[in-house]
Amino acid sequence: MLVKTFGSAVYGIEATTITVEVNILAGTKYFIVGLPDVAIKESYFRIESALKNCDYRMPRQQVVVNMAPADIRKEGSAYDLTIATAVLAASGQMEAENLVKYIIMGELSLDGTLQPIKGALPIAIQARKEGFKGFILPKQNAREAAIVSGIEVYGVDSIKQVASFFNGDALLEQEIVNTREEFYNSLSNYDSDFSEVKGQENIKRALEIAAAGGHNVILIGPPGAGKTMLARRLPSILPPLSLHESLETTKIHSVAGKLAAADALVTVRPFRSPHHTISDVALVGGGGNPQPGEISLAHNGVLFLDELPEFKRSVLEVMRQPLEERRVTISRAKFTVDYPSSFMLVASMNPCPCGYYNHPEKECVCPPGVVQKYLSKISGPLLDRIDLHVEVTPVNFNELSSERLAEKSEDIRERVIKARDIQIERFGNKPDLHANAQMSPQMVRELCKINEAGQNLLKRAMEKLGLSARAYDRILKVARTIADLAASEEIKLEHLAEAIHFRSLDREGWAG
Incomplete structure (x- = not known):
């Protein structure tokens, strides 16, 4: 008997429906065709054990499994349940009548x-688009799938529940999530706040400018000055995610398997902080079965690179193109996948190997030339893509011991949102533009015009600091953001x- 069930393959952040055909014939062997990987070929042993432990049987005849379209490579163990339900239906142990109405996915344990x-x-999302009635999947994933309206989502614990459902012996409980309520209820749930930071008002100002214009920023200062603490609080002053951004971000985290069972949506802006030993592929994404990297997991949020010079140079250089284009394209012989990567880059670094160059109290013990060599680990083209270079100085005892409460993130965020609203109105006819940092050079010329006195000031600065053309544009973009904050x-x-x-x-003589 021939039976069809439906699963799905994910490429990039989009899904493709896979038809699983099972035919049981006279014979004794098990064949699986349609470009399956090793995990799918091994599914026979998981399925056989799972069926036996649930009081079903694996047919002792020839079982042929075809996964169509046959020219697309299928990977992973998520097709176990798709194949197992087709085997049960083809062997007469389960009703097959309603199978074609559902996408069925899940990895089977031996029990x-x-x-x-x-x-x-x-x-x-793809199942709804193609008109399927429902989606049956493991209970741990039910909430994230249930945010898609217009399709019935059933979270199940075992294959026995699935078989009982199709046989009409039991009903499955539909998972229902109110997407908008889920989104708005946890929109600003941040664990940290700028009010917890003593002093550092100039750094807070720089991060406010960065948040208002979506600018990349690097913090340079000695150990213990508060660089990491400040960077971790940046998401709390960014504008809240829109529902569209939330869904887009959730898709990426779903593909990477980073969503917890209790989460339905990513409702706060991501903050990713990879260790400096990270590889190129882990940062930008890729691999044999391409997966999103850290820069895509930081999409619509913040990517924080602590101790920037300690990262391998090759790792930093592969970021240059995504920083400009705000997406990553991973090409393989037979297919290409795109991952969005529109993130704010926040980097921190010590000014030298010992950490105390330019320190107001402690003396730097680095030999001559070492400071410059340390800074040269970061290439000029990468630094040009960072709009704000901010020096962080240690907080003195009087500020640390002060009882005066600092400004809350909520108050800073209000000013940032007002500045972003001005930018959204300015870029109203360009839906892909949301912040000043995303302006093209042509738009900078049109929207960041300065008077003659400003031209003279910028000319002197360019000549003295030896800035590149890209740095010229960056200064104008940041100035435009500062003007927006001042309305x-x-x-x-x-x-x-x-x-x-x-x-x-960029300042001449900054590094000796």
Whole structure:
């Protein structure tokens, strides 16, 4: 008897429906065709054991499993349940009448229980698009799939539940998630706040500018000055995610298997902080079965690189293109996948190997030339892509012991949202543009015009600091953001001067 069931394969952040055909004939062997990988070929042993432990039987005849389209490579163990239900139906142990109405996915344990899968959200979106009635999957993934309206989502614990459902012996409980309620209820649930940071008002100002314009920033200062603490609080002053951004971010985390069972949506902006030993592929994504990297997991959020010079140079260089294009394209011989990677880069570093160059109290013990050599680990083209270079100085005892409460993240976020609203209105006819940092060079010329006094100031700064053409654009973008924070239509001299001030690493003689 021939039976068809349906599963799904995820490529990039999009899903493709896979038809699983099972035919039972006279004979004794088990064949699986349609470009399966090793995990799928091994499914026979998991399925046989799971069926036996749930009081079903594996047919002792020839079982042929075809996974169509046959020219697409299928990978992973998530097809176990898809194949197992087709085997049960083809061998007459389960009714086959309603199988074609559902996408069925899940990895089987030997006792018949189900393990979670990756990519439940894009699979549910594609299933709704193709008109399937429902999606049956492991209970751990049910909430993330249930945020898709217009399709019934059933979370199950074992294959026995699935068989009982199709045989009409039991009903499955539909997972229902109110997407908008889920989204708005946990929109600003941040664990940390800027009010916890003593002093560092100039650094907070720099991060406020960065948040308002979506600018990349690097913090340079000695150990213990608070660089990491400040960076970790940056998401708390960014504008809340829109529902569209939330769904897009959730898709990426779903594909990477990073969503917890209790989570349905990613409702706060991601903060990713990879260790400096990370590889190129882990950062940008890829591998034999391409997976999103850290820069895609930071999409619509913040990527924090602590101790930037300690990262391998090759790792830092592969970020240059994604920083400009805000997406990563991973090409293989037979297919290409795109992952979005629109993130804010926040980096921190010590000014030298010992950490105390330019320290107000402690003396630097690095030999001559070492500071420059340390900074040269970061290439000029990468530094040009970082808009704000901010020097962080240690907080003195009086500020640390002060009882005065600092400004809350909520208050800073309000100013950031107002500045972003100005930018959204400015870029109203360009839906892909949300912040000043995303402006093209042509738009910078149109929207960041400065008067003659400003031109003279910028000319002197360019000549003295030896800035590149890209750094020129960055200064104008930052000045435009500072003007937006001040609700000024024009870029004034003080806005331009403050923007130039945030190019510390370009200053002549900064590193000796």
